[in-house]
Amino acid sequence: MMARRLHTFGYELEQMTVPFVVADKAERNGDKHFLEYLADGRRFTYREVHLITNRIANAMRHRGLGSGDHVAVMMDNCPEQFFTYIALAKIGAVSVPLNSAAKGVLLTYLLAHSDTVMVVLESNYLGRLTEIADTVPAIRGIFVLPDGTDRADTSGNSWVIEPYDALLTGSEAGPETAPAVGDLAMLAYTSGTTGPSKGNSLAQGTVISYGCTTAESNGYRDDDTVYVCLPLNHANALLCSVFGAWMANAAVALSRRFSVSGYWGEVKRSGATVTNVLGSMMNFLWSSPASPEDRENPLRVCNVVPMPAFARDYEQRFGLRLISGYGLTDYCLATVYSTLAPTSKLGSSGTPRSGVEVRIVNEADAEIPTGEVGEIVLRSNNPWGTSQGYYKNAEATLAANRNGWWHTGDRGYLDADGYLWFADRKKDAIRRRGENISSFEVETVLLRHPAIADVAAYPLKAEHAEDEVAVSVVLVEGQQLSEAELIAFASANMAYYMVPRFVRFMADMPRTQNQKVEKYRLRQEAEADTSLMWDREAAGIEVKR
Known part of the structure; x- marks a missing residue:
């Protein structure tokens, strides 16, 4: 079907x-208001x-x-x-x-x-x-x-x-x-997992399709104002929020950037009725002191990924509905948990959006029974509704799109009602405060330092239940390097959010027979004994944007 x-x-x-x-x-809309820049x-x-x-x-x-x-x-x-x-x-x-x-x-x-x-x-x-x-x-x-x-x-x-x-x-x-509708319009770079960041090829029709998908499945109305505080260089803000508002004949209230202290003030001043936030942002908003005025805001809907454990309490405290979904710039927006979904499904990623099919498969690409965790694979019948592949990387495109389904590298399961529940990521990526960080890129940059012989980057859980970047480092024999010097080198050569927080110098790292570093063991050791890791924040070293 x-x-x-x-x-x-x-x-x-x-x-x-x-x-x-x-x-x-x-x-059609002429002098109807579309965009306000709150700054x-x-x-x-x-x-x-x-x-x-x-x-x-x-x-x-x-x-x-x-x-x-x-x-x-x-x-x-x-x-x-x-x-x-x-x-x-x-x-x-x-x-x-x-x-x-x-x-x-x-x-x-x-x-x-x-x-x-x-x-x-x-x-x-x-x-x-x-x-x-x-x-x-x-x-x-x-x-x-x-x-x-x-x-x-x-x-x-x-x-x-x-x-x-x-x-x-x-x-x-x-x-x-x-x-034409199929002409390349945008290269949206997302973090690489086993290599450098990949450029996703988005056609003219793909850009418009993102706006249509968001407006339709999230229920945008022509009297809505969408508050945007996520960066416009990400698909979430640009393709979903802004183009979604454009397709729905709605308005946009654009913030310079997210601020915990300024968030609700801007929402109220702009009269925003809809917004998108990331799970880490919601953690900060939830942790702020409660106030009798919390419900005195105009928001009716807030889209959040991933859905936090305190979702129902958040809805009650701030007087709004939370929605969510699953998707990736590499392919498309795949599922949605909308205001029409039963509250019993809160925490799921929802059901497939229009024109999209979702399956859960095993390592052999065979579909597995309902309730079992496997890889999430997607297929769309919306012409130009997906990314057209990785720019200058046909091999990776073909590998991901094998057997006619896009392989996300993520794991989850479908329940008996067809709702998708996200389990974990197969990909070797680190998710920190809304940014997907390629461990490969962190390692590649650090390996340029003449004192570093080998390095492994991996995620460690810290405050707010989110990942922080950790690195285990093997130095060149006879060379010396302090943790602070490593951080200074990283700060000069990578984005601030990629700079490691945790550092561990080692004589060698655990490896497989073919000499691949066993990162899971490094992570297990660090979680079992936090004293093994030097903490940049505990040392008082601040990384600037």
């Missing part, structure tokens, strides 16, 4: 491109978003950017970041959202692997680019948005550097280019 097709809000398949949908929504109060209507992004698109075309060119975007949440993604899609260019914490070796890899030729960033991050200029010769130009910080010295390179405002000088007429 085929799964029900996704609701596309009246658009034919050929029309599901960013430029067509943005123009159509602007025509400075700027507001934009549907029509203004369309015209501004036309100007940026045409200015980019005037500077030689066009179909198939890859442009990296390195910003914290702001309207200009969203406008840039829309404008690039309008001219058929490919946006490469970068985590603004990336630097050093990691930043070099992302820019080089993505074939980036132009970068749009805030001035605060220009220095990180100049530090690695020699390693990314393909970049020919940069647009810089002032953010109140000093501008880095760029005199030593040949880049064409222009202020972001120069992009606002283009014509308001729609660009002449008309990308």
Whole structure:
């Protein structure tokens, strides 16, 4: 039996491109409010978003950017970041959202692997680019948005550097280019598990499909305001929240970033009715002192992944409904636990979304009985509704998509009513405060230090029941390295959230017969005796963004 097709809000398949949908929504909604930037109060209507992004698109075309060119975007949440993604899609260019914490070796890899030729960033991050200029010769130009910080010295390179405002000088007429629904629109990088971060190839239709899926299954309404405090360089915020609101004719209240102390104040001031948070964020909000005013907020729905154990109490305390789901940028949004689901299923990831099938299989890819834990595999019959594979990595794409099903690397089970219950991750990744961290990338960076002979990175549970990055390190014979020196090296060469918290120096590590490090034993030893691990936070060493 085929799964029900996704609701596309009246658009034919050929029309599901960013430029067509943005123009159509602007025509239909006109001066209806769409976006408010809470940091400075700027507001934009549907029509203004369309015209501004036309100007940026045409200015980019005037500077030689066009179909198939890859442009990296390195910003914290702001309207200009969203406008840039829309404008690039309008001219058929490919946006490469970068985590603004990336630097050093990691930043070099992302820019080089993505074939980036132009970068749009805030001035605060220009220095990180100049530090690695020699390693990314393909970049020919940069647009810089002032953010109140000093501008880095760029005199030593040949880049064409222009202020972001120069992009606002283009014509308001729609660009002449008309990308097709299957044209590449975005490379969304997610953490590698057995190798470097992978770039997920998202077509024009995929971007729109994410918005349709979210709006339909999460029940967005045209009178909703979606509060967005997650970073727009992640699919959750950009493709689900913002594009979901766009498809539902709703509004967005955009925060600069998540803040425990400022969260409820922004929600109340913006009148937000819907939001998305991560489990670690909810832990902090739940741990804040209770107040008689907790229920005095406009939220009706909050999407959270994973669902916390205190979910029912959270709903009662703050007077809202929690929803959840399961999905991955590598493929699609797969299941949803919505407001229509029975409360007895709270804690599950819900049932399959429109057009998606879910199975649980064993190591031989045979479907296993209800209630048994196995690997979660997915299949979608929504054209262009999934990632089109890993960029420049056909081998990994084929391996994941074997036997006609996408293999997630995650484990779970289906109950008798068809609800998915997540069990654990097969993947060698570390989940810390909403960020998926590749242990391989942590290890690769640290191995560049001349005193380090071998290193293994793995997760350790700490406060708030979430993972922290731990490393066991073997030094080169005769070399010396302190924990603080290791942290300083890591801080200079990787994103702040990847920097290890726990460090253990060892003469050697437990290994298999083929010399693979047995990380599970390292983790077991550390959990059994915490004194084995040096703790960065206990040592008072702070890692800055």
